[in-house]
Amino acid sequence: MPPRKGLSRGEMEVARIVWDLRQASVRQVLEALPSDRDIDFTTVQTYLRRLEEKGYLNVRLDGRTRIYSPRVRPQTVIRESVEDFVDLLFAGDAMPLVKHLVEEQKFSPEDIQHLRQLLDRLEGECDNDT
Amino acid sequence: MPPRKGLSRGEMEVARIVWDLRQASVRQVLEALPSDRDIDFTTVQTYLRRLEEKGYLNVRLDGRTRIYSPRVRPQTVIRESVEDFVDLLFAGDAMPLVKHLVEEQKFSPEDIQHLRQLLDRLEGECDNDT
DNA sequence: CACGCTCAAGGACGTTTGTAATTGAAGTGG
DNA sequence: CCACTTCAATTACAAACGTCCTTGAGCGTG
The missing domain is CATH 1.10.287 (Helix Hairpins)
Known part of the structure; x- marks a missing residue:
């Protein structure tokens, strides 16, 4: 019944950053990640690509750089995630x-x-x- | 830092049932699942085995049947899961x-x-x- | 222009997860 | 005691995930 596929842990991590920045390139997301989060450029790239595939992000080209921006409001994603979590751990209560x-x-x-x-x-x- | 591996969705689902029943065989878990949850006996079996491998459940033999029981208190698992979730979605706040x-x-x-x-x-x- | 250097795109790979098919042992009626 | 049914254990496998390797395009400098 949920219209979108769920977000994995890593995907959520970068999605939150795009929400914060309102729009961002791979490198911008990478730099916005906590400095102790040791992760490869290409890993972030993959998360962004998958987020776009799943319909959570829009993408446009600025020169040869992809700029990602939110397609689904964080509020919506949070609502869905919380609901999911409550179902899972507390039988929906x-x-x-x-x-x-x-x-x-x-x-x-x-x-x-x-x-x-x-x-x-x-x-x-x-x-x-x- | 967490002493145990996290639980996946399906694993949590059956773990909750074992907590409820206090101890259960594969079949008992299967029967305790909501009737609309169409899932194979062997799938439940796999979840229980993995839960045991991850250290969440104990197992003993009753005849040729494995009886699973909690090894970690639900309270603990819930605390860890909630913390995880809050970190993920709300940066720990x-x-x-x-x-x-x-x-x-x-x-x-x-x-x-x-x-x-x-x-x-x-x-x-x-x-x-x- | 040729040689590196930077960086983005896409493919690749091992692991985890969700789910089941297959194998094998125990009980049962003729 | 043998064919059949029943149910548990093991193995299997595709999809999702986390992560990175490889390739190739653009750019600066001798």
Whole structure:
């Protein structure tokens, strides 16, 4: 049912960089990767090519250089990935994941406050829904 | 740095069942799979074998049947998987994921209340920490 | 212009994953 | 006890992944 094939780990890694840069050549992506990420130019090339094949990126030519740009919004990819992940690990029920995150990750008091506000807002919307 | 190899999608699927059943033969896992999950007996067999090879499951013989049981606690695997996922999609920052989940998933008012209590509890612990 | 040098494109290769066909042992009815 | 069925173990294999090697085009310099 998902319209696109899923992204592998490496593909996601470079896709995130293209999202950040809004558009990028192979070399630009390579340079944007964390310096401790020791990876070959051609490996990045392959990821970009596959991302384009899978429909996640657009490509245009600038001289003899391919410039890649997003074709699917990150929001969409993130939504699909999260859904997938929740299905896989928690049988589709997101609550345990939220609880896990809130319990395990040490959020700052500011974050917690932020979350509380988010919950308030949500509850308000619920009222309006019904 | 992770002591174990990661689990693939299919492996996770059957691992979750073994966790539920606490111990299971190939056939028991097969039967515990959702009925719409059309998968061969031998495929399940392969997943279980690989899980054992990777150190996630123990195995003992009951007659000529292999009985698999957890070797690593689900809690541990879940923690590792979530961490992995957050790294991959959100550069290690869990907040965006929590926000995404709270915003996208339609939680019931009860769930929201529940979460609020969880936040309260956490804040209390923070105070004690410092 | 010829010789390297840089860099992009495409092909290549070993491993992992998803899935099943094949082989082989145990039980069962005539 | 032999043909048949049943079910588990092993082997197999194509697709996806992570990674890089190879080839070839453009460019600078003696």
